[in-house]
Amino acid sequence: MNKTVKLFLLSSLLLVVAQSAGARTYPKLTDAQAAASAKNYQQYCALCHGEDRQGHVNDNAPSLRSKSLLETGVQERRMVIGYGRPGTPMPGFFDELGGPLSKPEIYYMALWLQEQTGVTEKNISSGMIEGDVALGEALYGKECVECHGARGEGITGTALGNQAMLSMTRDKFIRHAIENGRQGTPMPAFGERFSPEQLDALTAFIRSRATGWEVRKPVLRRPPAVEDYILNPDGDSPDFQLKDGRYVMSSDLHEAMQAKKRMVLLDTRAMSLWQMANIEGSVPMPYYYEDVPQLAKDLPRDGTWIVTYCECPRAAAEHVNQKLVALGFEKTAVLWEGAYGWISLGYPVSPGETRPADTGMLRED
Numbered sequence: 384m385n386k387t388v389k390l391f392l393l394s395s396l397l398l399v400v401a402q403s404a405g406a407r408t409y410p411k412l413t414d415a416q417a418a419a420s421a422k423n424y425q426q427y428c429a430l431c432h433g434e435d436r437q438g439h440v441n442d443n444a445p446s447l448r449s450k451s452l453l454e455t456g457v458q459e460r461r462m463v464i465g466y467g468r469p470g471t472p473m474p475g476f477f478d479e480l481g482g483p484l485s486k487p488e489i490y491y492m493a494l495w496l497q498e499q500t501g502v503t504e505k506n507i508s509s510g511m512i513e514g515d516v517a518l519g520e521a522l523y524g525k526e527c528v529e530c531h532g533a534r535g536e537g538i539t540g541t542a543l544g545n546q547a548m549l550s551m552t553r554d555k556f557i558r559h560a561i562e563n564g565r566q567g568t569p570m571p572a573f574g575e576r577f578s579p580e581q582l583d584a585l586t587a588f589i590r591s592r593a594t595g596w597e598v599r600k601p602v603l604r605r606p607p608a609v610e611d612y613i614l615n616p617d618g619d620s621p622d623f624q625l626k627d628g629r630y631v632m633s634s635d636l637h638e639a640m641q642a643k644k645r646m647v648l649l650d651t652r653a654m655s656l657w658q659m660a661n662i663e664g665s666v667p668m669p670y671y672y673e674d675v676p677q678l679a680k681d682l683p684r685d686g687t688w689i690v691t692y693c694e695c696p697r698a699a700a701e702h703v704n705q706k707l708v709a710l711g712f713e714k715t716a717v718l719w720e721g722a723y724g725w726i727s728l729g730y731p732v733s734p735g736e737t738r739p740a741d742t743g744m745l746r747e748d
């Protein structure tokens with residue numbers, strides 16, 4: 384934790400320096416900024432986007448090294464890293480949402496990803512693209528549904544109907560992706576087959592699905608205190624029958640909660656997701672916490688069950704579970720269906736209050 388605080392102070396200082404130098408043309412990161420970003424990347428992002436930024440390691444997270452992505456969207460990148468894409472597995476990392484990244488750390492990360500790819504920013508304007516929405520819809524139905532879903536919900540491709548994505552993304556960024564594809568990923572470069580009118584039509588159609596107006600942020604809640612880590616401290620231990628020796632089904636977990644059984648529930652998603660909504664009584668222990676042995680000191684060693692869960696369905700939860708197993712915890716389990724599955728099966732979560740986020744905070748200064 385201490386390190387994070389130090390890093391925060393260091394990077395705030397560096398931001399002040401960068402701003403006073405009029406940092407509009409993205410100066411090269413200093414060695415310290417680059418090293419801090421590389422470390423943050425491995426800690427917070429590699430789980431899904433891969434150690435080498437190759438993408439598709441977990442949850443169909445996109446490649447973060449395709450040329451067409453990195454040459455256009457410094458602004459889009461800051462937004463998505465800061466606020467995430469609610470409704471997809473991509474969590475927000477901004478302090479304002481529960482952290483752990485500060486504004487300068489997000490700026491550096493957005494630039495570091497670009498520097499790693501060795502491309503320079505093509506300045507795209509924020510102007511609107513006009514096009515024939517009906518033509519775009521027909522093309523989308525034929526060419527895009529297979530990967531992006533009939534309702535833009537995302538399958539192997541990203542969720543193009545996602546309101547948060549659309550509200551934080553410029554038309555020209557979307558068109559650039561359609562025209563140039565995403566090198567090294569399944570996303571084809573449609574500029575090779577489609578006319579400029581067809582590319583405009585697709586962009587206009589996707590844009591026309593944007594019914595969202597605002598990004599919301601949680602009103603931050605305080606995680607449970609150490610003395611409250613154990614749910615139902617006076618209850619009996621649940622009798623979990625684990626699938627493959629590791630997984631507990633949502634129905635069994637729910638039954639144990641109803642029967643007031645003694646256990647610890649760890650939410651291994653990014654902090655912002657815990658803040659938005661979590662399974663009641665869960666303790667946030669994001670997959671990126673480094674000092675698990677230290678945190679594990681606060682967990683009971685008396686054979687109390689420790690169940691981990693994450694969004695969809697298991698990558699982060701298994702990551703933390705493995706660390707606990709390595710530390711000698713014996714009664715551990717991973718929630719099989721994840722939080723998405725839990726919710727879609729109709730089990731309850733405890734939602735936090737939200738209010739509109741001022742996304743201007745991560746726009747260009």
Ligand code: HEC
Nearest residue numbers: 427428431442443444445460463468471472473537541542
């Ligand atoms: C739990 C998995 C997960 C983690 C952890 C995660 N991401 Fe993502 N990320 C995703 C997914 C999934 C998407 C695509 C969401 C969608 O459908 O729009 C995404 C999208 C993105 C995008 C947009 C890419 C594009 O094609 O427009 C960027 C940039 C990004 N993530 C950066 C990061 C960074 C930087 C971190 C670490 C600070 C991070 N992500 C951590 C899953 C993750």
Ligand code: HEC
Nearest residue numbers: 438445446526527530539540541557560565568569570585
């Ligand atoms: C074979 C699968 C596939 C098809 C077909 C496909 N895409 Fe994609 N698309 C992807 C993937 C995968 C990504 C994310 C890139 C990555 O994985 O790194 C993507 C990314 C995108 C993005 C960038 C979104 C973002 O979050 O930054 C846009 C825009 C897009 N696709 C539009 C389209 C449109 C429009 C069509 C149809 C004309 C289409 N795609 C067809 C797989 C596909």
